[in-house]
Amino acid sequence: MRVFNFSAGPAVLPESVLQRAAAEMLDWHGSGMSVMEMSHRGKEFISIAAKAEADLRTLLNIPANYKVLFLQGGAIAENALIPMNLLGSKTSADYINTGEWSKKSIKEAKKYCTVNVAASAEDKGFTYVPPRESWKLNKDAAFVHVCTNETIGGVEYHWTPDTGDVPLVADVSSHILSRPIDVSKYGVIYGGAQKNIGPAGLTLVIVRDDLLDRALPITPSAFHWKEQAENDSMLNTPPTYGIYIAGLVFEWLLAEGGVAVVEQRNIAKAQLLYDYLDQSSFYSSPVNKQDRSRMNVPFKLKDEALDAAFLKGAEQNGMVQLKGHRSVGGMRASIYNAMPVEGVKTLVEYMKEFEKKNG
């Protein structure tokens, strides 16, 4: 029996995607091979990768002057590779600090440049997004970096920052494809696949093509955006199976009606949970109302001595991975695209019952 998996990532995938992957495992479309066994330069895999890119372009309405790269290493690798690829002759970059993931990005960037923390939500425990008017941006910055959804803290941008001529770079790992996005407002959008796209080990980078000339000479070829763009992400062997699964997820999203339709479902799912949290005095959400993530919902029990019993009961009821990140404690329900509304309803029902018994 399948469980409801609230993991923050790697995370739940659509069941139909897994069924298709299982059915095609030994023989993809009569090729006599698993996708895992295919040469990345063979016609079969090239068609799989091209379709994945085309479907992603449709889903996010990606303008033609943006390159789509399928790379490796996840967001933590990109934390280093972004300054390497974008600094050019500049020596500093602006970062907005909204939580644990921003902090990781900042720490890594300091290896390559001066980091100006242009705004920070640390004063209130990373429970909000600092409003644009409070940002102290530097006109000479190579780029402005934001994490538009903090997976750990559960804080999400519900607006797009304007950074003028300085390119905006966004870590969208944990909410990409959960809602429409105006790609043209960004210089670079990047993220690990293991939340809303597919399996871990695949990294997506969407980059405006005029930014491809800024790489430092120390940039490794395998992670050099321009070289990868010129080689259709096949300068090295790409994570082929991850691209295949991502492609199946993109097909599923298109069949569901696209990102705008999925957004409505995500709003409804998140509202179910937040509405319940807000009327309860037993549970609470730490995050500022207008900055709450639709994907990652951290919450606390009034009495943390009950945490273990809550988690145990959840597991007995087929709900796993609800424990909050060790840095914030409490609970966290990650409710990505592939989490069915039934999963959230089951969780809320369980929370009600647990509150009744222990409240």
Next chain:
Amino acid sequence: MRVFNFSAGPAVLPESVLQRAAAEMLDWHGSGMSVMEMSHRGKEFISIAAKAEADLRTLLNIPANYKVLFLQGGAIAENALIPMNLLGSKTSADYINTGEWSKKSIKEAKKYCTVNVAASAEDKGFTYVPPRESWKLNKDAAFVHVCTNETIGGVEYHWTPDTGDVPLVADVSSHILSRPIDVSKYGVIYGGAQKNIGPAGLTLVIVRDDLLDRALPITPSAFHWKEQAENDSMLNTPPTYGIYIAGLVFEWLLAEGGVAVVEQRNIAKAQLLYDYLDQSSFYSSPVNKQDRSRMNVPFKLKDEALDAAFLKGAEQNGMVQLKGHRSVGGMRASIYNAMPVEGVKTLVEYMKEFEKKNG
């Protein structure tokens, strides 16, 4: 129907591994989740990764003072990451140039240090391994780099170079696990998984622990061997599904009797093909007899005008990916561990028939 897939990588996997992956796709061992959906910090995946490492240690008899890292980016990424991780206060490294993969390693290393090409087989078109006595090593080198099996040229080291106190670093991508190896003779062994280990997107690094203190400050955390070693390769989200498949391949190898047993099978498979090539005047092997790869067998038809017909006929007989690399032309049969002897027999039979018709 499954084909015989002679791809150089990504490459054929054991059918039993694929069957198990398909059967476990929606629910791994009653967990209610696909391995792809598991948190890398959950008990299920931690057990999968730990077993994969333990089985690999058994297969290669890896000494306790070596760390096993499961990373990302493939050998082309490591070409940059090796100097980053190993240069320390040194400024140069020695490279042995035995073909296309050595050349890639050399080109990339030049971004970070002075490269001394201590020996090269370029004079004879990369058809041999320069004997140890011809190497002009530099005592101040940070390391000596070799590619012990050239996937494109089909040249393999059948001996282990002695480099004294200077650590020996080997790209073993395309012949790891095809035969026993004395790990203690190496400082670092590394390779992409997509030939003899598992799917593309997983990189294996085996490193002696006294070499972990030499990373340059520019080394990205995601690829910093020491930081990854301290975090059990989970400083960032690892390529979880690739590690799972690699683990299934390791289990399969153990069940087959281990690497020494598989080596005998590989010797027999390669001999079938080379013996036929050597007695034929229609086909030829360009590689020096004692340096021939057991894994990648390039060969030429006497008349290259027949190449297209040869490939077409092979495909009609269920054999794919026999075309040689564009840089050398001709044919190449990659016959990794997972290629059954029946595949090689079928190929030789087809070659005989083709020779009879066209010779």
